Amino acid sequence: MDWGNVTAEDLIDALREVDWSSPPRPLSEFFSRFTVPRSYAKWNSRLKCNLYYYRTNYFIMIVLILGMGFLRRPVAILAAILTALSIAFLNDSFAGTFSEKVTRTVRQFSPHLAAKMRPPLTPVIRGRPSAKRAIHICGRPRWVFVFIFSSVSFILWYVSCGLLTVLWALAIALLATILHASFRTPNLKARLNTFREEFRAVWRNYSEL
Numbered sequence: 568m569d570w571g572n573v574t575a576e577d578l579i580d581a582l583r584e585v586d587w588s589s590p591p592r593p594l595s596e597f598f599s600r601f602t603v604p605r606s607y608a609k610w611n612s613r614l615k616c617n618l619y620y621y622r623t624n625y626f627i628m629i630v631l632i633l634g635m636g637f638l639r640r641p642v643a644i645l646a647a648i649l650t651a652l653s654i655a656f657l658n659d660s661f662a663g664t665f666s667e668k669v670t671r672t673v674r675q676f677s678p679h680l681a682a683k684m685r686p687p688l689t690p691v692i693r694g695r696p697s698a699k700r701a702i703h704i705c706g707r708p709r710w711v712f713v714f715i716f717s718s719v720s721f722i723l724w725y726v727s728c729g730l731l732t733v734l735w736a737l738a739i740a741l742l743a744t745i746l747h748a749s750f751r752t753p754n755l756k757a758r759l760n761t762f763r764e765e766f767r768a769v770w771r772n773y774s775e776l
Contacts, residue, residue, distance in 0.1 A: 582618075589623060591623040591624045592621055592623070597747075599751075599752075600752045601750040601751055602750065603750065604750075613748070613749065613753055614748045617749075617751050617753060618744075618748050620753070621748070625744045625747075628740065629737075629741070629744065630651060632736055632739055632740040633733065633736045633737065634647070635736070636732050636735065636736035637733075640727050640732070643723070645723055646720045646723035646724045647733065649716045650716075650717070650720040652716050653712075653716035656704065656712050656713050657713065659702055662702050662704050663702065665704060666684075666703065666704045669705055670684045670685070670705065684705045685706060686703035686706060687703065687706075
């Protein structure tokens, strides 16, 4: 895959649709080999490839850096968790998995309530969905949970007075992510993983027809 031809919008869409439940890459691989890119095109391609391949590692690293900045602010830690969840809900795979696990847990105590938490069925015309299936969480549109979690986290940020702290911690975390993605040399495993993800995406689109 030529990452130089991938736009930022395509990368964001891929990160939104890809499965984030995969475990992080080993530290021995994450800190294996670093080189300076030879040109801007090489740097651009390497940055996008590493952001996609090491997405779970970068997410954990950002969370850890943010957590270190909130050791003395318990309310800010809760706000950071809610903010992370609101962002994670934008990923289709995470939203579906979260909804499925919550519904399965509720079913053990109240099957009637769990039935109401099922997503609505998409009408099918001539064997094909009439429209693109919207993502639902616990029977409600995804944007409802994103709005609620974001609003509560904003209130907690305001109460804890930790907004300046999170901005500094987030800036450091993003800088560390960009530096690593810029100088970490993509290996053969990353390229093979990219082709495998492309095949899964094509197969998923084919199965929906």
